[in-house]
Amino acid sequence: MKAYYHLPGLFEFYEFYKVLLPLFRDHxxxxxxxxxxxxxYGAPADCLWGGGRVGFGDEQATDVIKLLREYDISARLTFSNSLIREEHLTDKRCNRLCELFEKTGTQNGIIIYSDLLMDYIKQNYPEYYFVSSTTKVLTDFKDLEAELNRDEFKYVVPDFRLNKSFEKLGQLSTIQKDKVEFLCNECCSFGCTDRKECYENVSRKSLGEDCEDHICQSPQAKRGYRFSDAMNNPGFISIDDIQNTYMPMGFSNFKIEGRSLGSAIVLEFILYYMVKPEYQLIVREEIYLDSSLDLF
Incomplete structure (x- = not known):
């Protein structure tokens, strides 16, 4: 059995993946x-259908497609805006992205919230598979089960606060388990009650609405994202958890968050989750370390 990681930064970390993917293939x-x-997964900057995090990155879609085609890796467009209305469906840029990514030789996916948008994409771009977005904040296990039972979704990303509901997770069928995609490294406060509101704020900004920023009230919010904080989160999924708990239970899909962060921290995620300890320094050296690097 394999664990499949779904990595962030389809557009914003293009240069990073240009270095990482050859390493992954050749070494x-x-x-x-x-x-x-x-x-x-990801979405370009100022993407109307974007959600979850405001889109970052301005790399040309054709370059991204060429890179992922070379390594036979699925691209996922993060179209998880929760506030899509009928008039947004004809957005030229988003439709053009759908056209470009639909037929690349590898089946690509759409991470989605809105049923309205999903129905539109299914009708006009039928080659995509769909991922139910964690921005739905499915914290009730019955809601998660209902989502897993929807035929239109190939994967479903539950809220990270269900990550350790092992008794209920163990009772899922094999078909349901194959569709669960756990968010491993969330740093958001486990007791946060504003998560859905935060995502909606991002959706409004993606639509160009004039609205104030959502201010997170978590005590650690001012620190920004820190992997060390995520590791102390009750919902954190460690590499040991993946190998010794989730995989033996029949789960194989794991999402690494990291959009809007820097490529340096994304590298740390990949080193932790994917690289053998004895090779982590070598991978760092291949990607960015050299003998003349000064930190300050």
Whole structure:
């Protein structure tokens, strides 16, 4: 059984993946043999249908497609805006992205919230598979089960606060387990009650609405994202958890968050989850370390 990681930064980390993917292919011995790259997800800056995080990156879609086609990796467009209305469906830029990514030789996916948008994409671009977005904030296990039972979704990303509901997770069928995609490294406060409101704020900004920023009230919010904080989150899924708990239970899909962060921290995620300890320094050296690098 393999673990499939779904990685962030389809557009914003293009240059990073140009270096990482050859390493992953040509030096497979650096990486755990039980894991693979399932997809790379994201949306370009100022993407009307975007959600979850405001789109970052302005790399040309044709370059991104060429890179992922070379390594036979699925691209996922993050079209998880929760406030899509009928008039938004004809957006030229988003439709053009759908056209470009639909037929690339590898089946690509759409991470989605809106049923309205999903129905539109299914009708006009039928080659995509769909991923139910974690921005739905499915914290009730019955809601998660209902989502898993929807035929239109190939994968469903539950809220990270269901990550350790092992008794209920263990009772899912094999078909349901194959569709669950766990968010591993969320840093958001486990007790946050504003998560849905935060995502809606991002959706409004993507639509160009004039609205104030959502201010997170979490005590650690001012620190920004720190992997060390995420590791102390009750919903955190460690590499040990993946190998010794989730995979033996029959789960194989794991999402790494990281859009809007820097490529340096994304590298740390990949080192932790995918690279054997004895090769982590070598991978760092290949990607960015050199003998003349000064930190300050």
């Amino acid at each position: 497979r011995e650096y990486f755990y043999d039980w894991c693979e790259i399932g997809s790379i």
